Amino acid sequence: MADVAAVAGVSHQTVSRVLNEHASVRGETRERVQAAIQELGYRRNSAARALATSRSGTLGVVTTGSALFGPTSTLIAVEEAARDKGYFVSVATLRTYDTRSMHEALEHFMAQGVDGIVVIAPHDDVAAAVESFRAPVPVVVVAALGEATAETRAGSAAAEPASATMSVAVDQRAGARAATEHLLGLGHADVVHVAGPQDWFDARERAAGWREALAAHGIEPTRPRTCSWSAEDGYHAGQDLAEAVVAGEGPTAVLAGNDQLALGILRALWERGLRVPDDVSVVGFDDVAGAAYFVPPLTTVRQPFAALGAQCVAMVLASLAGETVAVERIEPRLVVRSSTAPPR
Missing domain, CATH: 1.10.260.40 (lambda repressor-like DNA-binding domains)
Known part of the structure; x- marks a missing residue:
């Protein structure tokens, strides 16, 4: 200089x-x-600047190493949002989600002198491991932890101390409610749910939103079929649904836990000679790239990952500045396409 x-x-x-x-x-x-x-x-010289300012200009991100659309999109969104604010990102990928592995990853970031940490925590074990670690820097957990407070339930922001572990998520429950309400509004008397794995926060919240929408219409929900997130599991679930429909006992509408499950369901219905949406309406969740080109184009719930990443980084920076941080749920959006219609 x-x-x-x-x-x-x-x-x-x-x-x-x-x-x-x-x-x-x-x-x-x-x-x-x-x-x-x-x-x-x-x-x-970033190292010299870090010594002078006690700030490294780096954020640590812990991710589960999943290739699934949600966690991967969240990681990309956080990295882009951090870069927009002049920060670099250091990523630690976990293959196992035990407390020891999580603590090792967090200690690695402490040794790097990161300014804050974002943990993409889609299921229970990850979140539990984070909660047991006391970091000296702000930590934001990306997880649909449920509706812990009345303020959050009402959709408003609840304040947390700047030193606390903070959470942010897309409102999975609201998205599933909107999807189910859409199907009921078309005239379907019931909506079957093919759910994702129940040790995932998102899957549980989506199932909860589905149940709430049915209850609001006085409909007693059947037990959801629980699967992995894969199209293969959706296909097997779809085969059973198709047989029930052919026998005159099946649903006229299905809410899939994600778009991959929906894709498998669409294939199984097609193989059995059933038409979507004439015989069965299908809704997915995520709005993956290509959902608009499924056959038929898939009605689904779009998650605003760019807003999620920006909120993660904003929460870290606000905490570093000693400001009160708001716990927020980011609203998803229902995208209506050709896979849903009124029942025959």
């Missing part, structure tokens, strides 16, 4: 202001400093 200052004919402090994009530097001066930086090939 001293070399840049000498070439540009400015003070060391002015160079610092240019590097930090301070608004008080005149345009002509900024151009001279930037020209000197280009001439000298100057690069900021």
Whole structure:
């Protein structure tokens, strides 16, 4: 920086202001400093800056290593949001979700001197392991932990102390309610739910939203069929549903726990000669890339991952600034396509 200052004919402090994009530097001066930086090939020494400011400019992200759409999209969204705020991301991928593995990952980040940590915690074991670790930096857990407070249930923000482990999530329950209400509003007398694994927060919240919508219409829900998140499991569930429909005992509408399950259901119904949505309406969840090109195009619930990533980073930065942090649920959006229609 001293070399840049000498070439540009400015003070060391002015160079610092240019590097930090301070608004008080005149345009002509900024151009001279930037020209000197280009001439000298100057690069900021992040390690030295971390020593001087006690900030590394890095956020740690723990993810489960899942290739599933939700966790992967969340990771990408957090990385993009962090970069927009001038932060780098260091990623630790867990293959097992025990407390020891989680603590090792978090200790690794502590050794790196990260400014904050985001944990993508889709199921119980991950969240439990995080809760047992006391980090000296802000920690945001991405998990649909349920409706813990009346304020959250009402859709408003509840304040947490800046030092607490914070949580943020897409409102999975609201998304499933909207999907179920859509099907009931079309005139379907009942909606069957093919659910994801129940040790996942998202799966439980989606099942809860489905039950709430049915209860609001005075309908007693049948027990949901629990699967993995795979299209293969959806296919097997769809085969059973198809046989029931052919026998005159099946549903006219199905809410799938995610779009992959919906894809398997669509295949099984097609193989049995049943038409969607003429014989059975199907709704998915996630709005994966390509959902609009399923046959038929899939009605589904879109998760706003970009907003989720931005909220994660905003919560970390607010906590670092000592500000009160709001616990929020981000609203998903129902995308209606051709896989749903009124029953015959």
